[in-house]
Amino acid sequence: MGARAHEPPRAPRPGRVRAAGRxxxxxxxxxxLAAGIAGGLARMGAGSAPPVxxxxxxxxxxxxxxxxxxxLERAVALGGTVGFAAPVASAAGAVLLLAGLPSAAGTCWxxxxxxxxxxxxxxxxxxxxxxxxxxxxxxxxxLAGNVGFTLGAREGVIESWFxxxxxxxxxxxxxxxxxxxxxxxxxxxxxxxxxxxxxAVLASFRGGLAGGVAFGLALAALGSWLWRYxxxxxxxxxxxxxxxxxxxxxxxxxxxxxAGVAWIALAWGCxxxxxxxxxxxxxxxxxxxxxxxxxxxLPALTGMRMRFxxxxxxxxxxxxxxxxxxxxxxxxxxxWRAAAGRANALAIxxxxxxxxAALVRARQDRGxxxxxxxxxxxxxxxxx
Amino acid sequence: xxxxFPFPYCGEREAGEAIAAALQRVxxxxxxLGIVDLGLVYGVEAEGAAVRVRITxxxxxxxxxxxxxxxxxxxxEAALGTDTQVHVELCWEPPWAPELxxxxxxxxxxx
Numbered sequence: 001m002g003a004r005a006h007e008p009p010r011a012p013r014p015g016r017v018r019a020a021g022r023x024x025x026x027x028x029x030x031x032x033l034a035a036g037i038a039g040g041l042a043r044m045g046a047g048s049a050p051p052v053x054x055x056x057x058x059x060x061x062x063x064x065x066x067x068x069x070x071x072l073e074r075a076v077a078l079g080g081t082v083g084f085a086a087p088v089a090s091a092a093g094a095v096l097l098l099a100g101l102p103s104a105a106g107t108c109w110x111x112x113x114x115x116x117x118x119x120x121x122x123x124x125x126x127x128x129x130x131x132x133x134x135x136x137x138x139x140x141x142x143l144a145g146n147v148g149f150t151l152g153a154r155e156g157v158i159e160s161w162f163x164x165x166x167x168x169x170x171x172x173x174x175x176x177x178x179x180x181x182x183x184x185x186x187x188x189x190x191x192x193x194x195x196x197x198x199x200a201v202l203a204s205f206r207g208g209l210a211g212g213v214a215f216g217l218a219l220a221a222l223g224s225w226l227w228r229y230x231x232x233x234x235x236x237x238x239x240x241x242x243x244x245x246x247x248x249x250x251x252x253x254x255x256x257x258x259a260g261v262a263w264i265a266l267a268w269g270c271x272x273x274x275x276x277x278x279x280x281x282x283x284x285x286x287x288x289x290x291x292x293x294x295x296x297x298l299p300a301l302t303g304m305r306m307r308f309x310x311x312x313x314x315x316x317x318x319x320x321x322x323x324x325x326x327x328x329x330x331x332x333x334x335x336w337r338a339a340a341g342r343a344n345a346l347a348i349x350x351x352x353x354x355x356x357a358a359l360v361r362a363r364q365d366r367g368x369x370x371x372x373x374x375x376x377x378x379x380x381x382x383x384x
Numbered sequence: 385x386x387x388x389f390p391f392p393y394c395g396e397r398e399a400g401e402a403i404a405a406a407l408q409r410v411x412x413x414x415x416x417l418g419i420v421d422l423g424l425v426y427g428v429e430a431e432g433a434a435v436r437v438r439i440t441x442x443x444x445x446x447x448x449x450x451x452x453x454x455x456x457x458x459x460x461e462a463a464l465g466t467d468t469q470v471h472v473e474l475c476w477e478p479p480w481a482p483e484l485x486x487x488x489x490x491x492x493x494x495x
Contacts, residue, residue, distance in 0.1 A: 073447045074445065074447075076447040076450070077444065077445045077446055077447040077449070120445075123444045123445050126444040126476055127443070127444035127445075127476060127479065131443065131445070132443070132444060132445055135445055171445075172443075172445070175442065175443045175445070176414070176415070176442075178442070178482050179415065179422075179442070179482055179485070179489075179493050180493055180494060181493075181494055231415065231493075234492070234493055234494065235414075235415065235416055238416035239416075240416075241413050241416075242413065242414065242415070242416035243416075245414065293414075296413050296414060296448060297447060297448070299448075299451055300447040300448045300450060300451050301447065303450075
């Protein structure tokens with residue numbers, strides 16, 4: 001076997017220690033996810049969980065799980081070692097929260113979000129474009145939410161955390177719209193929606209109707225904008241992984257728009273809209289994004305190859321169908337709602353199993369499982 | 385000598401054709417388009433058993449750069465032989481712009 005030499009400044013393939021370290025961070029994030037799901041099911045009366053998981057369902061899901069994963073992505077993109085301070089601090093926060101120390105966890109998450117902000121700023125210095133600036137802004141929202149969580153703020157934490165997630169995803173999608181024909185009006189609309197979302201998050205710390213309505217309006221507008229202008233409208237006509245990711249994205253945008261409308265209703269006092277508002281964003285949008293991108297991002301984060309297969313559609317469809325049932329059931333049909341909640345969890349668990357199976361198969365192939373997709377999508381290129 | 389390759393190339397023509405075919409098999413999985421069609425290959429030099437490839441990414445925040453670089457190495461070793469010394473350099477200058485995409489990529493994306 002010939003020598004395989006790589007010169008800096010390429011993003012280095014992780015050595016064994018670094019690969020093990022990244023895997024440990026992913027494992028802690030997964031533990032936070034599992035605890036958060038258990039807490040969520042217990043809240044619905046669909047299972048039991050430790051008190052800390054029930055009390056801090058949102059923190060475990062958003063800060064503990066997603067904060068660690070997003071920070072790890074940013075660190076891998078940046079390269080080097082310093083960027084890994086953010087995911088390490090975030091994972092430490094998850095561990096501390098599971099140990100029943102929420103204030104210490106919040107302090108770690110404040111440190112993590114400061115580190116993520118710094119890493120994002122470094123990426124802006126490398127490439128100063130709207131999407132990299134927006135990633136940094138999103139990091140600041142995570143910081144705001146973490147400060148609120150640590151100080152025990154009654155308002156604004158969820159909006160800040162959701163703003164962090166939504167703007168992070170929107171920034172990554174915004175980057176891809178550069179490949180599409182220029183649409184000046186679309187760009188203006190996107191900036192207006194982003195400004196509205198930021199203003200709404202700030203207003204939400206004060207509580208009240210205006211912040212809630214503005215936040216819901218921004219979510220609905222963003223979901224609609226992404227549905228209309230995202231690259232997924234093109235790649236849905238591709239094959240394999242690209243088509244799967246596009247399907248996950250488009251379904252997620254529809255949920256985001258619906259969740260925004262529900263958020264407005266909730267702000268006006270319609271308590272029945274709460275589940276759609278919160279879990280339309282968290283499950284319908286964010287988790288659909290996760291399922292849609294994990295087959296590509298997990299190999300990048302762990303250095304372990306895997307090949308996409310159509311089996312991944314099963315948990316994706318289960319997630320969306322079960323969410324629709326859950327929302328339709330509402331509080332009036334508690335048994336159906338609980339069953340649908342279990343199906344949400346099953347979808348995520350099934351997806352995790354498929355990922356693990358794909359990683360194991362790739363290791364057994366030992367170099368047979370190469371790229372996630374074979375060859376360019378000629379169908380996409382042939383379209384007039 | 386200037387050849388008609390879809391990226392700046394310096395080296396023997398025969399090697400260049402094999403390299404171009406190999407690089408066209410490396411794709412960005414999110415866009416379902418090849419790195420050559422996307423205009424991510426800034427230059428290739430082939431001298432003896434050594435091949436140097438300079439590439440960029442559309443986004444500095446993209447975590448899959450390492451995977452794509454590994455795919456480049458794998459495809460070039462498969463095309464040229466495992467004795468090939470492959471050097472892949474990730475650079476950010478000049479900044480990537482949509483104008484660097486090939487005509488067929490732009491057609492595929494509706495431009």
